[in-house]
Amino acid sequence: MTEQAPRSTGGQPAGGNRILVVLLVPLFMSLMSVSVVNVALPAIETGLHASSADLQWVLAGYALAFGVVLVAAGRAGDLWGRKPLFIAGILLFTAGSLASGLAVDPLMLNLARVLTGLGSGVLNPQIIGIIQNVFHGRARGRAYGLFGTVVGLGVAIGPTLGGVIIGALGPEWGWRTTFLVNVPFGILGAVLTALWLHPPQRDRASGDRRSLADLDPVGAVLLAAAVVGLMIPFILPGTWLLLVPAVVLLVLWWLWEARMRVRMPQTRRAPMVDPSLFRIPSFSYSTVATAFLLGAMPGLWAVQAIVTQQGLGLSALAAGLTSLPTAVAVMVLSPWIGNHVHRRGPLFVMLGALLAIAAVVLGMVAFHQIATGSWPYWTLAVCLFPFGPAQALLMTSTQVLTMHEVPLHAAGAAGGVSQTAQRVMTAIGLAAVTGSFYASLAASGAGGDHSGAAASAGSPVAVAYGQAADAALLVVIGLLAVTLLAGVLDYVRRYRGGTLVLED
Template structure:
């Protein structure tokens, strides 16, 4: 299933030959993609810092604040795979720009929201825009880059992620400090507008023509979008995610979880029936027989299930456990984010040569960072060190992030056919979103349950220990994948 050296695929609604080795515009296209990814990720990390100001500025309730985060996550996860498949068929460039436009306009609506309900509505739409553009970005990287160049491109992708994570909380803190209680949080949304407009202008200048989407008009064309399959999978993701992002739904909301799994089963049956009818399904289920792909998405889901919770626990610990401010809390992640950016670039240049060994090494570094973090927490609670020493082991977690995420993306998508590049990448991102939601819900619940009976020190040891267990599972899958690759050779 490895792509040939020259392939033809639909870009922006037209059939354009994909260059095998060099395309003079591909680095410009990558720049547009990275600018937009930077915008969406900064937006997420800024919102985390802005929540207290939103509470004061809009008189928002705890439920309102929960949905500022959850609404975006839900719509983002629901539209991902369908948007990825639509891009494969109708053209990735056009859908990417539509997604950027929706995200930018909804950022304006969020920044001007008169009340909490309007803000949450804007966040729902923001999630749709982000869900539209993200799979197109991954698909376009696969289309325009091959071999070592693809590793470098994903390395730059990881570097952008690292910088955005580092800058987002600090920028949010500065904007809130500058704008005050009411204007400050609005600026955290409005800052997306110039970035989004720049991405749209550069995309119109540099993306291949034509940029008009080729909309399916015939019955067979519409069937190629697989609307029933898209609906089934979207409902399944919604049912699986909702119990984990809605903390106040009560016990009944967990009934959605088995319903979501049943919908996944129905979706698989529908996709198989679609193939038997001679039609093109939204996802080629044969890709799951490619071990590098299934191993890779499993590693990614487990990694996000564990390590994403690190930063949630650290923010809670240093603010509620030690009384630090939100801006001081953001500083704890800066060395980790910057090292993650550098490690992603470094690993991107070497993934073609080292392969899955990079991911294994990164996961081992993550385990070392978590173990040392537990040691620092214990030493701090016994009065031997300052809490600021926690930045050192967290920096190792940052190095791990750079050497796991970008190389794993490259290796996971290496053997995926370009005709399904968007939907396959979207499935990987959906796994990340589900892993993140499940991990944060379960690990923070365990930490708060422990905190109710003991101290912050014990609760953090429990939290970091659970994260380490999940990382060990990811490590075992990575070792399994490496052995299978060696057997194939």
């Protein structure tokens, strides 16, 4: 089933701007909900008398639910139409946000966060599938450019927005409002989707009526269990043994999908994820590039926020504002990059990865100089600023390249696979980066000092935090190096094949 829209010029459907509004506003809300909570955790701890384990699940419950349902939700959209799944995802997300904001105890909050994560996991792959179906050529590049803009803004502006809300409304209503602000936008988004997004029409080539068995429930359960097993060890300490059954389940899932593929002529049922999808080089290379970028990015900003507040004794708002210039760069540059990605996309990936690595190296220098009192704090924002253009180059280009050769009938499942890889690598990268930071901090003997009272530029505490930040950023550089390698391999492949210019 596909969403159809009358085509205008340049691959832009009639009403394309309205379609982008209804797609990208929920995307922004779902991504902002990941980063805004980091600033709200201290207020949640006080307001609900939450333990450290409770706070951990505020983050983990959302991330797990988000990652587990992505592929199955994308496949369901391919089968039964993306509009109803998209609306259902928005409503689940909105209900979870409302329950989170009204939570009376940690258990209610964590259950509500799981519901919110399920909504995000249902709606997100539909966005990619709809863009892939209704936009073409330059218009698709522009749409993915705006997609990259929203991803960058959602991740980067969340801490700033959370700091402003809590500062304006106070701790109690501040943390609740960081969730409740999603409710009116969610309701409006569901209504506008119903009005503006063209209704799904049955794909005549797909033939008969779909049943639940066409979703491949065995494959869905195996993959969901494997994803949980892969993510939990990087979220909850002491659960590393789960990696063993997770790998076994992943192998079983692959064998099952391959079996489904072989038997498809007899059963007339396709696997949830066609294994041949991974034989599409552009999909595989770009999925790896994006996943490792999103493994590096959250850890970078988490370390920056920790050093700013605990190492230098500055406010949460100061920590949030440091990432604001990079968010502005993403917002300004992504549409332009989207308009040119069809000609320079493979080159943009390499340039973006190199620029990101350069920004992190500058950040390491800045952390050291600021911690010792040699540079003022604002220089950190200047040194990290190139990460904004790098993110715009990478997110926009890899999104187009990931889906460029994927058949339309598999767009939802492919988008789910790509985003699942992103969620898993986000958990792994965040654990690796922050783990390296805290290990270095503990080795320096400053690991127990989190009061901030003695923390200021030039103090022993600040110096120790600066050194720990440098150790963590080496891990960030390692993750970005994989993104660069994937980009180089894809560029060389295309250069040899003469396919640097993308044709729709």
